[in-house]
Amino acid sequence: xxxxxxxxxxxxxxxxxxxxxxxxxxxxxxxxxxxxxxxxxxxxxxxxxxxxxxxxxxxxxxxxxxxxxxxxxxxxxxxxxxxxxxxxxxxxxxxxxxxxxxxxxxxxxxxxxxxxxxxxxxxxxxxxxxxxxxxxxxxxxxxxxxxxxxxxxxxxxxxxxxxxxxxxxxxxxxxxxxxxxxxxxxxxxxxxxxxxxxxxxxxxxxxxxxxxxxxxxxxxxxxxxxxxxxxxxxxxxxxxxxxxx
Numbered sequence: 001x002x003x004x005x006x007x008x009x010x011x012x013x014x015x016x017x018x019x020x021x022x023x024x025x026x027x028x029x030x031x032x033x034x035x036x037x038x039x040x041x042x043x044x045x046x047x048x049x050x051x052x053x054x055x056x057x058x059x060x061x062x063x064x065x066x067x068x069x070x071x072x073x074x075x076x077x078x079x080x081x082x083x084x085x086x087x088x089x090x091x092x093x094x095x096x097x098x099x100x101x102x103x104x105x106x107x108x109x110x111x112x113x114x115x116x117x118x119x120x121x122x123x124x125x126x127x128x129x130x131x132x133x134x135x136x137x138x139x140x141x142x143x144x145x146x147x148x149x150x151x152x153x154x155x156x157x158x159x160x161x162x163x164x165x166x167x168x169x170x171x172x173x174x175x176x177x178x179x180x181x182x183x184x185x186x187x188x189x190x191x192x193x194x195x196x197x198x199x200x201x202x203x204x205x206x207x208x209x210x211x212x213x214x215x216x217x218x219x220x221x222x223x224x225x226x227x228x229x230x231x232x233x234x235x236x237x238x239x240x241x242x243x244x245x
Contacts, residue, residue, distance in 0.1 A: 006124055006182065010117065011175030014142055018167040021146020025154070036155060037218040038227050043148035044211030045231020047203060050144060053235060055112075056200055063193025071197020075111065078198070079104060079205035101210045102152040106166055108206045109145055112199035113174040121181020144235065148211075 059068050082104060146167065153163050216224050 004179075006121075007117075007175040007179040010120060010178045011171045014113070014174045015168055015171035017142025018146035018149065018170065019164075021143040021148075022150035022163065022167065024143065025147045025150030037215045038223065039151045040211045041215035041219060041224050041227035042231045043151050044207050044215060045228035045233075046144045046148060046235055047207040047211065047231075048228070049232040049235030051200065051204060051207065053232075055196075055203070059193070059196045059200060063196065067193030068197035068200065071194045071199070072201035072204075073197075074194075075108075075198035075201020075203075076205050077201075079108070079202050079209075082107065083209070099156045101206070102149070102156055104202075104206045104210050105149055105152055106170065108199065108202035109149070109170055110173055111195065111202050113170060114177045115193075115196040115199060117174045117177025117179075118181035118184075118195070121178040121183075124178075124182060144238065 083100075149167065150163060153166075212228065215227070219227070
């Protein structure tokens, strides 16, 4: 029963965190309605902070270096192939740049959820008493991801129901990978490192290419650095809560 219950709880908590981030993003958008590139700089700073302060150090301290390095290379390669597809097949779509950013970010979070769920599943089988705190950390961790998702989604002109569906599917991915981690446990020890590396590569590509670079080209240097710093600062504030749990 526990093997079924935990993935359901993880899915619900993940969805709640992404939805909360989306609500925060909607409030931010109303305040800064036409400031898309400032929002890109802000969200790029949030993702950059997540990568540099939490995800990259944790990955390379937890897994042998070869797995994450191979994963990073594969993640960047996959995003480049998707980039090529979006530019050469979707050119007739007027909303293509915004849709591409949202597509890339959704895919990057999808890849990131695989090792996160796997780690949660294996941790649950080894240390049951830590599970509740870990679940709370999942909510906190998904808030900035939901924020960046909703901001890129707002400029695609799709219905909000589509956003709800996407974050629900992303949450199911985390739940299913949690179930997989509970079943496999530590028998495939190198797999999480490889997948985590691909998450770093894909998230890094989205952060630099789809958000920070676009913001840099359309903002003054001072404005770009200021908004990016604010995004990083938000993560610096969040990290103690994540680390505590």
